[in-house]
Amino acid sequence: MATLLHLDSSVFSGSASASRTVTDAFRTSWQEQHPGGTVIYRDLAAEPVPHITADAHLAGFTDPATHTPEQSAAFAARIGLIEELERADAVLIGAPMYNFAIPSTLKAWLDNVILMGRTAGVEASPVKGTPVTVVASRGGSYAPGTPRAGMDHVQNFLEAVLRDGLGLEVEFIVPELTMAPSNPAMSELIPLYEASREAALESAHAKAKELAARFAA
Template structure:
């Protein structure tokens, strides 16, 4: 049976738009694969350490020459790389924080990107893995909007997930998620609701379709 690697990074344990949508995708996936495997990491509740000198230098040291700290750092990076390589599909919740991704997700990326293995080679070790990113945001950064040039979530993740790791990246983008809680956005509530409904529909459809494709 297929394996799904599911990462959430929203700091909110409840009321998170990205968590809502990844949950819809995952349910659709699990309905198709009741006996399948889900590798789940809540990067906000159980954050990974940021990359350190030990984690970097361990890659350039022979195993027998690594310090205890380097060996531990290398073991973590290897564990994360193996989870990515084992996955038949990847699901990532990536809300926009201050125009970019949460630092918890950036920590995962810095640990899992291993030059010569998962990146930096002609055929990265997880190349081609279908990856769905739920890139929620409180406002709108769509083409033609005033803040279009401040959208650094999908543009960054296209580069790092697609170009570096070689993953096959697709986005679901719930927008205007703050419309119900920010008085100045009250006029945008209907558009927010429509975006939320579309994101849920897309997640259910894509989760089911991807699971069926991999099972074929």
């Protein structure tokens, strides 16, 4: 059966998080199609992975026989995260926009799993071609033609890292205007927020079923 790697990074829990609401919808549909499958789940907000250190970084470029005890321990933690990614048939990432970019906890995970010569920089990378669905929620709108169109550093960054760097097959689901219900200045945008939310949930269900069917074939 197929394995899904599910990462959430919102600091909010449950329905208070727009990204978690949509990733939950995706995961539910996925598990309905793969009741006997495996889901590897990491809540990067509740249990952050270590930020990259000099020991963890340098160990990726040196002979393991020469590693110091500190390098060995730090590198072993990286390898554990990399192996989870390598085992995944599909990846689901909740990536809310914080201050125009991804949460630092998600960046820490990326820094750990990007390893030149294994997951990146090699034609035969075991993760190449793995489909990844990113739920990129955001409080306002950064769509083309909006005042902040050029300030979205979530999608462009993740495309560069996931698609260009790791060779993953990347698709985005973007629930936006998520601050409208709580910000009086955005109250007139609530209908647009609700429409965006419903479209995101529908896309999550559809994408999960599409991927599930692919791996069931």
